[in-house]
Amino acid sequence: MDSWETALCVFFASFLATVFGGLYAVGAFRKRKPKEPPLDKGFIPWLGHAIKFKKQPVEFLECMQKKHGDIFTVLVGGNYLHFVLDPCTYRDIIKKSKDKLDFDTFGFKIVFNAFRFHASETHHKIVQQNSKKYLRGKSLAALNQVMMEKLKTVMLYSCDSGENKRQWQQDGVLHFSYNTIFQAAYLALFGTDPDKDVESERNAKENKLTQRGDFFGNFQKFDHLFPQMVFGILNPQGKMETERLRKFLWDILSVEKIYQKDNISNWIVEQDQQMAEIGMTEKMRTQFMFLLLWASQANTGPAAFWVLVHLLKYPEAMKAVWEEVDRVLRETGQEVNPGSPIIDVSLETIKTPLLDSTIEETLRLKANPFLFRSVMQDTDLKMADGREYILRKGDHLLLFPFLGLHMDPEIHPDPHTFKYDRFLNPDGTKREFYKNGKKLKQYTMPFGGGPSICPGRFFAVSELKMFVILMLTCFDMELVNAEEEIPPVDGSRCGFGIVHPSRDIQFRYRLRS
Numbered sequence: 001m002d003s004w005e006t007a008l009c010v011f012f013a014s015f016l017a018t019v020f021g022g023l024y025a026v027g028a029f030r031k032r033k034p035k036e037p038p039l040d041k042g043f044i045p046w047l048g049h050a051i052k053f054k055k056q057p058v059e060f061l062e063c064m065q066k067k068h069g070d071i072f073t074v075l076v077g078g079n080y081l082h083f084v085l086d087p088c089t090y091r092d093i094i095k096k097s098k099d100k101l102d103f104d105t106f107g108f109k110i111v112f113n114a115f116r117f118h119a120s121e122t123h124h125k126i127v128q129q130n131s132k133k134y135l136r137g138k139s140l141a142a143l144n145q146v147m148m149e150k151l152k153t154v155m156l157y158s159c160d161s162g163e164n165k166r167q168w169q170q171d172g173v174l175h176f177s178y179n180t181i182f183q184a185a186y187l188a189l190f191g192t193d194p195d196k197d198v199e200s201e202r203n204a205k206e207n208k209l210t211q212r213g214d215f216f217g218n219f220q221k222f223d224h225l226f227p228q229m230v231f232g233i234l235n236p237q238g239k240m241e242t243e244r245l246r247k248f249l250w251d252i253l254s255v256e257k258i259y260q261k262d263n264i265s266n267w268i269v270e271q272d273q274q275m276a277e278i279g280m281t282e283k284m285r286t287q288f289m290f291l292l293l294w295a296s297q298a299n300t301g302p303a304a305f306w307v308l309v310h311l312l313k314y315p316e317a318m319k320a321v322w323e324e325v326d327r328v329l330r331e332t333g334q335e336v337n338p339g340s341p342i343i344d345v346s347l348e349t350i351k352t353p354l355l356d357s358t359i360e361e362t363l364r365l366k367a368n369p370f371l372f373r374s375v376m377q378d379t380d381l382k383m384a385d386g387r388e389y390i391l392r393k394g395d396h397l398l399l400f401p402f403l404g405l406h407m408d409p410e411i412h413p414d415p416h417t418f419k420y421d422r423f424l425n426p427d428g429t430k431r432e433f434y435k436n437g438k439k440l441k442q443y444t445m446p447f448g449g450g451p452s453i454c455p456g457r458f459f460a461v462s463e464l465k466m467f468v469i470l471m472l473t474c475f476d477m478e479l480v481n482a483e484e485e486i487p488p489v490d491g492s493r494c495g496f497g498i499v500h501p502s503r504d505i506q507f508r509y510r511l512r513s
């Protein structure tokens with residue numbers, strides 16, 4: 001062979017190697033092995049179904065469910081994602097050991113992308129242990145009391161000044177609900193500024209939160225960019241904006257500034273002190289403070305919006321919940337009358353099954369987190385009906401209880417409809433839910449499940465209950481346009497917890513007369 005022929009052969013060989021190597025790397029040759037779930041790679045190498053999945057995740061997964069059933073694997077941006085939609089299998093998956101299905105690997109990546117915080121298992125344990133200690137039982141009851149006071153202060157803030165007292169005020173339901181919960185929970189968890197010149201905290205207008213610039217507005221802007229941060233798809237302008245927002249929020253939440261405050265919750269103080277003990281710098285502790293602020297706020301405000309908007313839109317639900325709240329308050333010796341003092345009630349002493357059901361129903365409809373696990377080694381998976389699969393090492397497993405559980409018509413008939421009393425029997429006892437004739441232990445999973453379940457879930461539900469009780473007892477309220485439909489959800493937030501509405505909806509409120 002001539003030397004030019006040899007050179008040509010070498011060129012073709014390396015060209016083919018590059019092409020095939022590239023195709024191999026983008027997964028073009030991946031075949032479904034025996035016992036693996038049905039594989040759907042789409043038509044575009046590497047990207048696979050990324051575009052559809054990002055644009056309309058729920059619709060895309062519904063379509064895949066129809067095509068492949070309750071377990072399948074899809075290629076999305078170079079990743080092989082296994083989806084399991086059978087809720088009866090969730091418990092087994094969630095119980096699998098971390099060396100098989102790990103929830104930290106992806107979680108830590110998200111935390112770094114959004115908060116620039118390098119999380120580790122030690123940090124995760126600190127969060128879990130302190131949340132168990134301070135967001136449950138007696139500590140939770142004490143925190144609820146503080147939260148109740150802060151909610152009252154923030155809610156009445158806009159109506160407090162003499163002449164305005166009984167006038168209608170107008171706001172967006174989302175803006176009002178999110179802002180109210182945000183300000184109140186911030187004060188309850190992160191403490192209040194010392195204000196020595198005034199006797200009463202309320203008179204000090206809760207330290208005039210607005211003095212800190214637009215704290216809430218900037219938090220919302222950050223939160224709006226959150227999905228893009230997580231996926232690492234911010235454009236240059238978005239990158240600059242998130243840097244600016246991080247700096248603004250880090251400044252407010254700097255360890256130095258936080259410790260100048262009074263009444264910081266034990267949940268915050270102990271976590272921070274333990275972080276300091278394991279040698280974290282002040283900068284990292286501040287980044288961690290911001291992570292705690294986001295985790296404790298980003299879902300509760302939008303959830304409060306959906307609860308309130310459903311009550312405003314469904315008079316039957318509003319009437320039932322109102323009558324229940326009125327009755328339990330009378331049982332505690334309080335009446336909701338014009339001019340009577342703002343109610344004082346501790347959640348631990350009252351039973352509100354209809355309100356509880358309304359909140360659970362709202363979370364069923366609007367909480368759609370992806371529960372993410374990284375497959376650390378080839379892992380056997382046995383479905384509840386006995387089918388057996390193998391998940392391949394290096395892939396990812398996603399549970400999507402919204403589709404597999406919340407929207408399953410066998411479990412929740414007429415699943416898209418808001419039914420405030422869905423979780424109660426006609427006699428007021430709790431309903432049971434079944435799938436394939438089997439009673440389900442978990443029939444909604446708005447807070448995730450297993451070792452990574454939301455540690456703030458009990459406080460979150462308390463916040464929502466207190467918010468509704470105070471809204472009903474403090475204010476008359478109505479939608480500005482009673483005919484206006486509840487806004488559709490903003491699809492870009494799917495998978496991150498509580499979805500947001502694609503727009504706000506206006507309402508009027510005034511102190512009860």
Ligand code: HEM
Nearest residue numbers: 295296299300303369446447448449452453454455456460
């Ligand atoms: C309606 C309100 C809320 C919803 C729907 C919600 C939902 C969730 C979900 C789905 C997760 C991830 C679970 C998983 O991956 O399995 C999570 C994590 C977390 N949530 Fe919540 N949450 C809410 C309110 C709160 C509140 C009020 C707090 C604290 C006061 C809180 C603190 C946290 C923390 C610290 C984590 C991370 C836990 C970890 O890394 O193990 N959440 N939440």
